[in-house]
Amino acid sequence: MTQNAADVEIANQGFAAFRQDLNDVLEDITTLHSGTAAPSTTYANQWWYETDTDKLYIRMKWSTLNVGEYLLVEAYSVVDPETYTDVYNDYFLKKYTTALLKMQWGMNLLKFEGMQMPGGVTFNGRQLFDDAREEITKLEEEVRLNWEQPVDFYTG
Numbered sequence: 001m002t003q004n005a006a007d008v009e010i011a012n013q014g015f016a017a018f019r020q021d022l023n024d025v026l027e028d029i030t031t032l033h034s035g036t037a038a039p040s041t042t043y044a045n046q047w048w049y050e051t052d053t054d055k056l057y058i059r060m061k062w063s064t065l066n067v068g069e070y071l072l073v074e075a076y077s078v079v080d081p082e083t084y085t086d087v088y089n090d091y092f093l094k095k096y097t098t099a100l101l102k103m104q105w106g107m108n109l110l111k112f113e114g115m116q117m118p119g120g121v122t123f124n125g126r127q128l129f130d131d132a133r134e135e136i137t138k139l140e141e142e143v144r145l146n147w148e149q150p151v152d153f154y155t156g
């Protein structure tokens with residue numbers, strides 16, 4: 001998240017300064033000119049993200065949008081698990097991770113299926129694998145049913 005460059009113009013200069021200027025401009029572009037305020041120089045149709053207010057600003061002529069046209073932005077926030085330790089106590093995360101590990105364990109045991117251990121016990125990796133795959137399917141269906149937005153939710 002940066003606002004390194006004062007503008008996005010690169011002047012005639014030596015190679016090292018040119019490369020630094022270019023890297024600054026590219027970093028600004030790829031991070032949406034993120035910072036605590038608007039960039040010092042703004043341009044038409046420029047986007048920037050204000051980090052202290054968590055707002056995305058779009059500098060454009062809003063009159064160019066016609067009735068029935070939409071401007072959609074899909075955004076995600078990355079949660080730092082060191083700060084928000086509750087993410088590890090999530091019901092779905094625990095169940096899904098356990099099922100994935102169970103599936104991997106079953107996959108590993110499939111290599112030794114039918115092998116008899118001392119005492120007459122045999123490995124049954126297929127059953128473990130199939131149970132895990134069924135659990136994963138149920139959990140993914142639960143996610144779709146409980147938390148997924150309807151397909152027509154955004155149609156106007």
